[in-house]
Amino acid sequence: MKTDFIEELRWRGMLHDMMPGTDEQLKKEMTAGYIGFDPTASSLHIGNLATIMLLVHFQRAGHKPFALVGGATGMIGDPSFKASERSFLDEETLKFNQDGIRKQLEQFLDFDCGENSAEMVNNYD
Secondary structure: OOOOHHHHHHHHOOOOOOOOOHHHHHHHOOOEEEEEEOOOOOOOOHHHHHHHHHHHHHHHOOOEEEEEEOHHHHHHOOOOOOOOOOOOOOHHHHHHHHHHHHHHHOOOOOOOOOOOOOEEEEOOO
8 A cells, every 4th residue: 555655754753854846746656766875784773774764665655765785985985074984895795795784675675566666776886
């Protein structure tokens, strides 16, 4: 059963503001949306749950969720306002981490439900 994404977020207290026209766009047609995840570890942490749930509600409302893993960012490092860059990760480690993240996301998102199946994409690609 499709839900109204904006109303669902309002009901849950998860919506503070949105761009004009967002509600109209979401009611007009299936829309794609993404949230990025950092693949520097083989699992996500509790801080990712709120954004994962946004994708879940987005998919339940009939839209197409994309989980974007930062394979390029993970490979080159990102100082994120820290005193030093994080360690570079090789492709094998990144692939292992991405596989672990996908397994976690599969517990929440449907990757095999037809037109609005979730997809995991890598910004390295």
